[in-house]
Amino acid sequence: MSLALRSKQLVSGGLLAITLTCAGMANADPVTDLKTWLNETRTLKADFNQTSTGGAAFGGKSQGVMAIARPGKFRWSISKPYTQLMVGDGARIWLYDPELKQVIVRKSEKALGGSPAALLAGDNDVDQRFSLKADGEHGGAQWVIAEPRQDDTGFVRIRIGLAGSELKGMILEDSFGQTTTLVFSHVIRNGDVSAGLFRFAPPAGADVLKQ
Numbered sequence: 001m002s003l004a005l006r007s008k009q010l011v012s013g014g015l016l017a018i019t020l021t022c023a024g025m026a027n028a029d030p031v032t033d034l035k036t037w038l039n040e041t042r043t044l045k046a047d048f049n050q051t052s053t054g055g056a057a058f059g060g061k062s063q064g065v066m067a068i069a070r071p072g073k074f075r076w077s078i079s080k081p082y083t084q085l086m087v088g089d090g091a092r093i094w095l096y097d098p099e100l101k102q103v104i105v106r107k108s109e110k111a112l113g114g115s116p117a118a119l120l121a122g123d124n125d126v127d128q129r130f131s132l133k134a135d136g137e138h139g140g141a142q143w144v145i146a147e148p149r150q151d152d153t154g155f156v157r158i159r160i161g162l163a164g165s166e167l168k169g170m171i172l173e174d175s176f177g178q179t180t181t182l183v184f185s186h187v188i189r190n191g192d193v194s195a196g197l198f199r200f201a202p203p204a205g206a207d208v209l210k211q
Contacts, residue, residue: 030142030162031132038119038126043193044068046184054177068121072108073198087200088117094200103202106211116158116172119146135159141168 045067052060064078072090085096088108095104118129126132128149135143141161148155154175161168172180202208 030134030144033162034132034144034160035126038070040190041070042190043070044120044187044189045191045193046187049183049185050180052178052180054179067193067197069193069195069198070121071123072121074117074121075197085200087198088121089198089200094202096200096202096206098203101203101206103206103208104211105208115148115153115155116170119158130158139168 045065047063047065049063050061060081062078062082063080064076066074066076068074072088074086074088076086078084083098085094085098087094087096091108093106093108095106096102119126122129126146130146130148133145133147135145137143138161141163143159143161146158146160148157156173156175158173159171161170169184170182172182174180
């Protein structure tokens with residue numbers, strides 16, 4: 001699988017979609033609860049399991065660990081079934097595939113757009129990037145739909161489910177017909193996160209492609 005295809009899977013899951021555990025949220029309005037969580041979140045760390053279905057090029061399961069430091073910094077590291085790393089340092093996004101020995105680097109603002117990473121690790125101007133609306137109760141959780149206001153983000157909608165004080169999960173639908181479901185565990189919110197997690201230097205011998 002090429003780095004471009006793998007990076008598309010990483011971004012759709014990506015990154016950086018990331019699931020949250022939300023402490024002390026009210027139950028009355030899931031949209032308000034989500035905004036409150038975003039405003040009050042400084043850092044987040046978690047393990048993740050990701051399942052993708054549909055589409056022509058992608059599918060299957062992957063797992064790894066992630067971290068964010070708002071605003072704008074995140075790390076999404078896949079460990080199985082292959083190794084791949086995405087790092088956002090606030091100015092650039094680095095996509096590294098050790099097997100292919102290739103790095104893709106992009107400007108953050110251009111790459112994030114209305115992506116899950118922009119929603120969860122971006123600034124607090126969520127209403128400028130997304131249209132938010134409640135999506136009712138399903139599977140014991142109250143769900144929120146976030147639809148990108150830009151047409152070229154690659155995503156149709158992002159669903160986020162809140163169960164009491166916990167964000168139950170995320171379902172990402174992209175414009176290629178792929179649906180990605182994210183389940184997170186061992187979530188630590190507003191804990192200590194090393195700044196080094198959000199720095200990246202291309203390894204010696206790796207091809208660096210700028211986009």
